[in-house]
Amino acid sequence: MASRRGGEGKDTGTLGKAVAVLETVALSDRPMRFTDVLAASGQPRGTLHRQLSHLLREGLLELGPDHAYVPGLRLLKLASAAWARNELRAVAAPFLEALHRETGETVHLGVLRGREIIYLDKVESRQAVRMNSQIGNASPVYCTGVGKAALSVLDAPALEAVLSGLEFRRFTPQTLADRAALEAELAEIRREGVAFDREEHEPGIRCVAAPVHDGGRDLVAAVSVTGPAYRVGPERLAEWAPHVRAAAAAVMGELVFRLGPQR
Amino acid sequence: MASRRGGEGKDTGTLGKAVAVLETVALSDRPMRFTDVLAASGQPRGTLHRQLSHLLREGLLELGPDHAYVPGLRLLKLASAAWARNELRAVAAPFLEALHRETGETVHLGVLRGREIIYLDKVESRQAVRMNSQIGNASPVYCTGVGKAALSVLDAPALEAVLSGLEFRRFTPQTLADRAALEAELAEIRREGVAFDREEHEPGIRCVAAPVHDGGRDLVAAVSVTGPAYRVGPERLAEWAPHVRAAAAAVMGELVFRLGPQR
DNA sequence: AAACTCAATTCCATATAATGGAACTCTGGA
């Protein structure tokens, strides 16, 4: 038998390895040349070379200047479909719009995906800034309003699964930087039904979020309103809280209605 | 060198087959259940089942209600990186903004990708409508301003490669629905340096576009301004043309500067 | 320019994973 990697539960064969390489290249913040990928992936030269050339030919990677591999545009096309056809997004859209009208600030929809939050949609406050700068972006669960709200509705085993693998990093002085602090806050969030982000992820950015789930277990998400600290004080956050909670509840209601009461 | 087999150009092994399945599912407009994919892919049951289960486990597909396969959120995360790190997009962004300020209408950036145009960025006219509804979307080359502008800068063999495989479909009464009409128009576009879309793709939508390329041959794109026919007449299109041309030229200049004069 | 170095690419015997036909199970409707 082949040697099993410790803790690795999924068997996705050749595809899995190729996707791992793709992700390595795509999520790197610097362009990677062949040797860089070689070092990062730990695979033999010949193998890696073939994987990269397949990814290139499939348009999932592209070759930039100076032999640098960059993520390919075919990913955009595929993701565009994923976004357009996502049911949660479609259900939530009108409620996000409404929430934006009520508050005048930026509204986000994020879903829990493993140990991180992926932003599924947003409604911008002012003019169309660099828009989908956020959509598809992954953020930590423990220091975003959306993340904490999502965690607050997990049952014990699911929460444990997330928490046990978390690596905390302090982004600002307010960041909850250890598990105990996070768990204490989650208890508070469960009581209130809303989560706050008081400049815990980005300095100068505050937000209120409320959880959305589908009654079953697989879909966990959250809705939030975000604004700059200079115009969003604690009282403003408190004022928004019921609106956010109501929006989340409305999304949830519609979701359950659409998918049927039980899975 | 091995002689090339007729028709089969790419050898991407197992990955290629898996991606083909992924694309089938992702680009379908209806949810597909196992049997639907089976019919569409033409592969044996066992094989397809394994491919799908690998795609599921990798998060590239997800299982929706009623055993329906839908594109997975991992695609969003990957595409977000592709978008953020795309050099053309980064270079063009400020010029798109400027063009938007000059015209007050929606501005697009699209790149030629095989036989279709993929929208890379857009700056919305009014409030943030359903925003990236477009980004990543693929549109036909022959009936969009961006598409025709892009085609106009291809050299003969590259153009032939695109045209020979095109399947024309009439979207509106104005659609150029055959190769001869398209080629005639391309000649005109080459003279003028701009392409017009006079409700050829969507009724009520007009646009002006100008081509962007990198001097070499691999990057071909276009910039456009789009508006509703009721407030965009022929004279308005003509008025915008020089602005669009200038924006495209500016993007091209910056691009060549960044990448170096020759590849 | 020639020589040198490090990166990228190709090769090929072997190991491993994909294949696909058939049997099995599950689910929901009559």
Next chain:
DNA sequence: TCCAGAGTTCCATTATATGGAATTGAGTTT
């Protein structure tokens, strides 16, 4: 309850991926 169609699993066979080593290529120094 039985049936039919969908979805899932099995496993001997075959095709594909693997990976170490040799080759080519690109960029730099003497």
